[in-house]
Amino acid sequence: MPHIAIEYTSNLEGHLNVQDVVDALHSTAQQMDIFPQWGIRTFATAVENSRVAEDVFGGENGYVHVRVKVAGGRDDATLTKIIDGLHGALSSSLSTLCSERPVGFQLEVFRFDPAITRSGGSIPGSPTQRL
Structure with a gap:
């Protein structure tokens, strides 16, 4: 974790x-x-x-939405560090684009519940690594 999912409108x-x-x-x-x-x-x-804001389909307004899933158990100070750090990186990476055209963006952090989540795979270092 985290899993960072970025969605952006195709007009971008x-x-x-x-x-x-x-x-x-x-x-x-x-x-x-x-x-x-x-x-x-x-x-x-x-x-x-x-569609973004008052745009018609395929209009000029763009949008970037970022969802960040993190494991539970982190205190509020750590969650604030995560959201502030990632939001700062997102803002910086979009600054030129936002100055050139209308673009909105949002970043959200979600905690997942390990009791109802299962993982697997073979990524080195992962506790779910299967040989």
Whole structure:
């Protein structure tokens, strides 16, 4: 953990450097010294069908929404460090785009419940690694 899911409206394609946003959020999570390196996952998806604010379908307004899932048990100060750090990275990575066109963005942190979550795989270092 964390799992960082980035959604962006497809009208930003060609204007938004998606890999830069992914890299900014991922490297910020790595540098926080909160998360195990093997647990950080960051991915982005374009949303094809959307409307933002007063736009008609396919209008100029763009939007970037980031959901961050973290394991429970972290205190409020740690959660604040996570949201402030990642929001700062997101803001910085979108600053040029926001100055060139109308774009909104939001970042939310969610705690998952390990009692109702299962994981698996073969990522080195992961406690779920199967040989």
